[in-house]
Amino acid sequence: MTxxxxxxxxxxxxxxxxxxxxxxxxKIDYAEFDRLTRTYVNEQGLVNYRGLKQELSALKGxxxxxxxxxxxxxxxxxxxxxxxxxxxxxxxNAWVLYIVAAKYPQKDVLWGRFGGIGPKLKFKDQPxxxxxxxxxxxxxxxxxxxxxxxDPRIHFYINCAAFSCPPLAQGAIAKGRTxxxxxxxxxxxxxxxxxxxxxxxTKRLELSSIFKWFSDDFLGWLQNKRGIKxxxxxxxxxxxxxxxxxxxxxxxxxxxxxxxxxxxxxxLNEQK
Numbered sequence: 001m002t003x004x005x006x007x008x009x010x011x012x013x014x015x016x017x018x019x020x021x022x023x024x025x026x027k028i029d030y031a032e033f034d035r036l037t038r039t040y041v042n043e044q045g046l047v048n049y050r051g052l053k054q055e056l057s058a059l060k061g062x063x064x065x066x067x068x069x070x071x072x073x074x075x076x077x078x079x080x081x082x083x084x085x086x087x088x089x090x091x092x093n094a095w096v097l098y099i100v101a102a103k104y105p106q107k108d109v110l111w112g113r114f115g116g117i118g119p120k121l122k123f124k125d126q127p128x129x130x131x132x133x134x135x136x137x138x139x140x141x142x143x144x145x146x147x148x149x150x151d152p153r154i155h156f157y158i159n160c161a162a163f164s165c166p167p168l169a170q171g172a173i174a175k176g177r178t179x180x181x182x183x184x185x186x187x188x189x190x191x192x193x194x195x196x197x198x199x200x201x202t203k204r205l206e207l208s209s210i211f212k213w214f215s216d217d218f219l220g221w222l223q224n225k226r227g228i229k230x231x232x233x234x235x236x237x238x239x240x241x242x243x244x245x246x247x248x249x250x251x252x253x254x255x256x257x258x259x260x261x262x263x264x265x266x267x268l269n270e271q272k
Contacts, residue, residue, distance in 0.1 A: 025069055037169065052104075066129075070131025073133070082178040086181075093168060096159060156188070162264070168269065190237055234254050
């Protein structure tokens, strides 16, 4: 056997397992996550963690899928950017549910025990795995979802297990419906008095602190996608606000609005 022949054989032996691995990888099956969230998340987006903990093995089975396959590890399994985004925002919510349910009834896994008074625990210290790569919730949100997709509507969908977080959706996003799901989340969030309040008499617009923390995402989108040179957060709100609140807010020039931000309740988003 020549040296060239030996090298070829060795290369084949190394390459074949990679081919087999790529062929054996499966697309994410969202059915179980769909069932679990429909069963243990109510219409207000609050979670029955006690019940979910009884099915922790089922939830682990789903996050194990996420741990094995991702758009980065197996791009051939994700048809387009919409399906990639579907994966990543679902992964965020699924991992949060798993981390919290696994420790329940402990309630300070991700946030301070006293709901806004205690210290915030570091999301970056919560290990997760995506497509065979070690990661964290913080990395997933700030290094993957936000910069890659540039879609501020994700802030109305991903849920960090705090009471003031956006309501957790019941069911998984159906294939091909990522954009629709994000629109529904934005509409639900912005039309809830829990997150957005407008008093026409005083011209006061009270907003979730999410609009303050991620103002660059919202205003940058208005600049880049809508061509507004000097955007105002109210212009984003108006895209999803229903009448009659929408009509009232649209009559007030942005520079006359009095903006304030609502306190963020970090107590656990559990059903009581």
